[in-house]
Amino acid sequence: MTTIILHGRKVVGGCAEGEALVTKDRISGWGGIDPLTGTIIETRHELRGQSFKGKVLVFPGAKGSSGWSGQFHIARLAGAAPIAMVFNEMTTKIALGAVVTHAPAITGFDRDPLEIIETGDWVKVDGDTGIVEITKKHKD
Amino acid sequence: MFDGKEGPAIQKAMDLLVRYGEALDAERLADTNNVAGTIGATMPFLRSYAAGEQGFDAVFSEFSLDSGEVLAIPPVKVFSSHLQQGFDPAHAEQQGIAPEVVKIYKKGGDYCAKLGVQPLNTCAPYLVGNLPVKGEICAWMESSAVIYINSVLGARTNAEGRESAGAAMLTGKIPYWGYHIDENRLGTHLIELDVDIDSVSEWGLLGYYIGEMVQEQVPVVNSTRQIGNLARLKHFGAAAASSGGVEMYHIVGLTPEAPTVEAAFGRNKPVATFRYGPAERKRIYQSLNSTANDTQVDFVMLGCPHYSIEQIWEAGRLLEGKHIHENSNLWIFTPRAIKQMADQNGLTKIIEDAGAFLMTDTCSALGRVLPKGVKVAAVDSAKQAHYLPAIMGIQAWFGTTADCVQAAVTGRWNGGLK
Numbered sequence: 001m002t003t004i005i006l007h008g009r010k011v012v013g014g015c016a017e018g019e020a021l022v023t024k025d026r027i028s029g030w031g032g033i034d035p036l037t038g039t040i041i042e043t044r045h046e047l048r049g050q051s052f053k054g055k056v057l058v059f060p061g062a063k064g065s066s067g068w069s070g071q072f073h074i075a076r077l078a079g080a081a082p083i084a085m086v087f088n089e090m091t092t093k094i095a096l097g098a099v100v101t102h103a104p105a106i107t108g109f110d111r112d113p114l115e116i117i118e119t120g121d122w123v124k125v126d127g128d129t130g131i132v133e134i135t136k137k138h139k140d
Numbered sequence: 141m142f143d144g145k146e147g148p149a150i151q152k153a154m155d156l157l158v159r160y161g162e163a164l165d166a167e168r169l170a171d172t173n174n175v176a177g178t179i180g181a182t183m184p185f186l187r188s189y190a191a192g193e194q195g196f197d198a199v200f201s202e203f204s205l206d207s208g209e210v211l212a213i214p215p216v217k218v219f220s221s222h223l224q225q226g227f228d229p230a231h232a233e234q235q236g237i238a239p240e241v242v243k244i245y246k247k248g249g250d251y252c253a254k255l256g257v258q259p260l261n262t263c264a265p266y267l268v269g270n271l272p273v274k275g276e277i278c279a280w281m282e283s284s285a286v287i288y289i290n291s292v293l294g295a296r297t298n299a300e301g302r303e304s305a306g307a308a309m310l311t312g313k314i315p316y317w318g319y320h321i322d323e324n325r326l327g328t329h330l331i332e333l334d335v336d337i338d339s340v341s342e343w344g345l346l347g348y349y350i351g352e353m354v355q356e357q358v359p360v361v362n363s364t365r366q367i368g369n370l371a372r373l374k375h376f377g378a379a380a381a382s383s384g385g386v387e388m389y390h391i392v393g394l395t396p397e398a399p400t401v402e403a404a405f406g407r408n409k410p411v412a413t414f415r416y417g418p419a420e421r422k423r424i425y426q427s428l429n430s431t432a433n434d435t436q437v438d439f440v441m442l443g444c445p446h447y448s449i450e451q452i453w454e455a456g457r458l459l460e461g462k463h464i465h466e467n468s469n470l471w472i473f474t475p476r477a478i479k480q481m482a483d484q485n486g487l488t489k490i491i492e493d494a495g496a497f498l499m500t501d502t503c504s505a506l507g508r509v510l511p512k513g514v515k516v517a518a519v520d521s522a523k524q525a526h527y528l529p530a531i532m533g534i535q536a537w538f539g540t541t542a543d544c545v546q547a548a549v550t551g552r553w554n555g556g557l558k
Contacts, residue, residue, distance in 0.1 A: 009165070011163045012159075012163060026355065026385070031505065031526075031527040031530055031531050032530070035185070036185070041530050041531070042530050043430075043431060043529055043530045044430075061356070061385075062385065063355065063356065063384060063385040064283065064381070064382060064385065065282075065283050065381075065382075066281040066282055066283050066286065066299040066300060066301055067281075067301070067302070068301060069301030069302060069303055069304075070203065070301060070302040070303075073203065073206070073302070073303065074185050077185075077202075078185070089356065090164065090165070091299070091318075091356060091385065092164065092298040092299050092300060092301070092304070092315075092317070092318060093299055093301065093385070095160060095163040095164045096160050096163070096300070096301040096303060096304050097301065098163060099156070099159050099160050099163050099206070099303075100206045100301075100303050105163070
């Protein structure tokens with residue numbers, strides 16, 4: 001079993017592990033997700049119809065409405081939030097969204113997580129140390 | 141404030157701002173005296189908090205301060221404006237809102253007054269008296285307003301969220317980051333135009349294109365030939381902030397930080413140059429109309445972002461003496477203060493005599509308010525065309541204001557790229 005380690009910067013502390021859900025599309029909060037189920041609803045999104053509930057969400061960053069944080073805030077209260085967030089592009093939307101989701105979150109990686117993590121991989125996110133540990137689902 | 145000497149609510153607000161500032165890796169908090177946010181509780185999920193014993197303090201604590209503990213919320217410390225609400229209480233019946241929800245709205249209005257939050261109740265506070273000046277540090281939500289005040293007015297705000305705006309209302313502080321800082325306001329991408337952008341809908345198509353191309357970067361539109369005005373730039377920015385995450389743009393010769401291409405880019409070199417011509421225009425138009433098949437239009441929605449008085453006057457001229465088709469509906473959205481003017485000079489009457497409605501406070505996508513049984517909408521807003529089908533599961537046509545009014549009058553979509 002191979003594990004890969006990525007190093008990044010803490011956005012929100014804490015530790016969580018679970019299955020990865022990966023997208024190369026940026027995510028809209030308000031109008032892009034159903035916060036009660038964690039489902040992506042944006043019309044042309046590659047993850048349309050899939051839910052990030054209980055997953056380690058791996059994505060480029062946030063886009064769209066400033067309701068981003070509010071939607072992820074509701075998702076947490078509804079029990080439909082991701083358990084951790086791994087992303088590349090820092091914006092106010094995602095920073096505040098990650099803070100109010102109360103889930104460990106990391107950005108600023110030494111290698112691009114979108115190139116390394118695939119949906120279904122087992123991912124451990126340690127927000128305090130900025131370390132992401134990936135166990136691949138498929139052996140290369 | 142952080143030590144709790146000003147009370148637990150202020151302490152929680154500072155705690156949130158510090159956590160948020162650390163997440164951003166901001167160097168410090170800045171002072172602000174202009175906050176635009178939302179503290180209402182008309183969304184279904186929030187209503188149960190508002191209905192509880194501790195009412196709106198419970199809503200503010202959780203959804204504006206990220207505090208599960210309910211705190212007594214003091215009046216705001218700095219000038220604060222309320223953005224959109226969930227529905228228009230004067231048209232609750234048309235919007236399918238139950239009387240008990242209208243009660244929550246009224247309770248929320250009283251709470252705003254108690255806290256000293258001004259009830260502009262619009263996505264476009266700059267239409268009704270909140271016009272920040274060049275260089276003013278603001279803490280605003282609402283992507284279409286953020287992009288407008290940064291780019292057109294030269295004010296300085298990031299796209300805040302409900303929680304950071306709420307914390308800023310109580311403290312007058314916000315992380316100093318992003319578009320507060322000179323170098324982050326400089327252009328990154330150059331956009332060259334091969335077609336004239338000469339109407340509100342053309343500005344919307346261009347904005348939607350640019351958002352797709354540059355995502356959250358800072359585009360510079362290189363053209364001194366295009367004439368912008370409030371309605372055009374309002375639509376342009378809203379579109380760019382919907383297809384991408386644009387919060388700042390420059391139009392050479394038009395916006396305040398772009399007297400020349402060189403000034404707009406400063407020390408940056410363009411990362412890429414994109415040309416917007418007939419092929420791009422056609423592709424964007426098709427993309428905005430990709431959810432629509434049925435030409436029978438049962439709903440037309442205008443006023444995203446909220447219409448200015450000029451736009452209401454134009455809609456009034458298109459509608460005068462006409463009548464909305466029996467199988468269709470027309471709703472126009474504007475801030476309350478502007479509706480008051482429309483009431484005063486007879487525009488509301490022209491709209492209502494045609495069988496349409498002039499509504500305030502919300503819009504169809506934000507409030508999820510539609511006439512009963514709607515399947516196919518027509519809109520003159522790229523932003524609304526982007527969001528409405530995803531949120532409400534309906535088809536949406538995008539076209540000019542005249543195309544939309546015609547669809548409301550005939551009940552059929554007859555628009556198209558001209």
